[in-house]
Amino acid sequence: MTSTAASPAAAAPVRGPFRLAVAMLVVTTITILKGAMTTSTGSGLAYPDWPLSDGQVMPASSYTTIPGFLEHFHRLFASAAGLIALALAIWLQATGAGGRRVRICAWVGGSMVLLQGVVGGTGVLANLPAVTSVTHGTLAQLTLAMFAWIAYQLSDRYAATWPLTDVAPGAGRKLMLVALAVLVAQTVLGALARHTNNAHALWTHVGNSFVVFLIGAIATAFAVGRLKAAPGVAGLSRTIVTLQIVQIALGFVVLVIRNPDGKRPENVEDLGTAAVISVHVVIGALLTVLVATLAAHVFHATRRPGDDPAREFG
Ligand code: HEM
Ligand code: HEM
Numbered sequence: 001m002t003s004t005a006a007s008p009a010a011a012a013p014v015r016g017p018f019r020l021a022v023a024m025l026v027v028t029t030i031t032i033l034k035g036a037m038t039t040s041t042g043s044g045l046a047y048p049d050w051p052l053s054d055g056q057v058m059p060a061s062s063y064t065t066i067p068g069f070l071e072h073f074h075r076l077f078a079s080a081a082g083l084i085a086l087a088l089a090i091w092l093q094a095t096g097a098g099g100r101r102v103r104i105c106a107w108v109g110g111s112m113v114l115l116q117g118v119v120g121g122t123g124v125l126a127n128l129p130a131v132t133s134v135t136h137g138t139l140a141q142l143t144l145a146m147f148a149w150i151a152y153q154l155s156d157r158y159a160a161t162w163p164l165t166d167v168a169p170g171a172g173r174k175l176m177l178v179a180l181a182v183l184v185a186q187t188v189l190g191a192l193a194r195h196t197n198n199a200h201a202l203w204t205h206v207g208n209s210f211v212v213f214l215i216g217a218i219a220t221a222f223a224v225g226r227l228k229a230a231p232g233v234a235g236l237s238r239t240i241v242t243l244q245i246v247q248i249a250l251g252f253v254v255l256v257i258r259n260p261d262g263k264r265p266e267n268v269e270d271l272g273t274a275a276v277i278s279v280h281v282v283i284g285a286l287l288t289v290l291v292a293t294l295a296a297h298v299f300h301a302t303r304r305p306g307d308d309p310a311r312e313f314g
Contacts, residue, residue: 012097014154017088021151024084025289028113028144029282031081034074035120035140036281039194040274042265043067044128050075050121066268078117085110088150102153109146116143130195137191138184141285145292152296157232161301164229169304172222176295179212179219183291186212187284197262202255209251213244216291223298230301236294240287247283254280 038044046067047053053062053072062072089106092098116139123132152158163169186208192201220237227233257273259266267274 012095014097014159017091017095017097018151018154020084020088020091021147021154024081024088024147025144025151027077027081027084028140028147029285031074031077032140032144032285033278033282034070034077035136036278037274038067038070038074039133039137039263040277040281041067041070041268041271042263043070043268044133044263045124045265046071048124050124066271067265075120078113078120082110082113082117085113085147098154102150105146105150105153109143109150112139112143112146116140128195130192133195134188134191137194137281138187141187141288142184144285145288148289148293149296152293157297158300161230161232161297163303163305164227164301165305166229167226167302169302171226171302172219172298173295173302175215175219175222176291176298179215180288180291180295182208182212182215183288187288190281190284194263206251206255209248213248216240216244220294223294227298227301230297232297233294233301236290236297240290240294243283243287243290247280247287250276250280250283 038046043066046061046065047059049055053059053068053075059068059072061068063069085106089103089110092103092106096103116136119132119136119139123129123136126132186205189201189205189208192198193205220240223233224237254277258277259273
């Protein structure tokens with residue numbers, strides 16, 4: 001990793017790619033909401049084929065039936081996300097803006113979107129086995145977190161965060177990684193509960209929510225207590241803890257209102273219930289994004305002075 005050698009790439013502005021990365025986050029979040037509504041209403045097999053839907057690019061049933069609308073527009077938003085990811089990677093590649101690491105992240109992120117589409121599509125062709133649906137639900141959140149990391153690396157906050165000299169290098173990193181790991185495990189358990197209707201997975205998900213909360217609280221308290229000189233740590237931490245409380249409360253509502261038989265096509269008759277459950281899925285995704293962003297911020301703020309400069313060029 002080199003320092004700030006003046007090169008044409010060094011001068012490449014990051015404002016444009018940053019905005020595109022934020023647009024990617026918005027479109028992917030809408031895609032996740034659409035996907036969650038597709039699962040919640042049991043509409044995953046509205047079209048038995050892929051990549052086309054009923055052999056068409058824009059079937060009439062996608063705007064005359066609810067399952068068709070949810071599944072087809074989920075596919076369309078996913079395609080838009082794929083195009084934005086590709087544009088972002090090409091932009092960073094062509095201009096060198098932001099440096100080598102963010103460029104690699106953009107290509108990896110783009111590959112994750114592609115993989116996500118392939119897992120979604122092969123799942124449809126295979127009649128939605130749990131293995132593809134659970135992978136699809138979990139990978140969606142990891143993909144969103146990857147683009148949050150990309151946006152963070154292109155942000156003004158990243159460029160303005162200098163190493164904290166009054167804390168040991170690397171302080172708080174392990175705690176943040178454990179907080180992120182238990183959160184991802186929570187998503188896997190939730191997805192298993194959702195797609196297999198397995199009672200063990202469901203109750204482990206409920207129990208693990210308190211582990212998620214406890215470790216999240218410890219990690220954010222540590223970050224606020226020791227790394228408060230890094231701007232943004234306190235605000236991010238507050239939002240994470242608040243959202244965790246909302247999510248646990250909402251989880252109990254979901255537990256009560258969900259169809260005990262799991263995802264079934266008849267769930268489409270109760271769109272309100274499907275929407276509440278889908279909000280639980282989307283808040284899960286936002287929590288993953290926020291904890292991943294805080295982790296990236298803690299890593300960046302606690303690097304050794306002189307290492308890993310604020311923005312690497314070339
Ligand atoms: C950016 C790309 C994509 C993202 C982020 C994404 C995200 C999601 C999410 C979050 C769910 C809900 C999972 C759950 O609630 O457990 C879902 C469901 C689903 N997605 Fe995607 N998806 C993407 C692309 C696609 C594509 C290209 C297809 C093509 C067919 C697809 C097909 C499906 C299907 C069929 C479901 C319902 C699965 C089930 O109920 O078992 N997705 N998606
Ligand atoms: C911080 C805590 C929590 C997080 C981050 C979280 C996250 C999630 C996520 C992401 C999913 C869907 C996974 C997927 O399909 O992709 C899910 C499903 C679910 N969660 Fe949670 N959850 C939390 C706490 C809880 C609690 C406390 C309860 C119940 C008391 C709960 C009940 C459920 C249920 C019942 C489902 C499956 C819904 C269905 O069958 O459609 N969750 N959760």
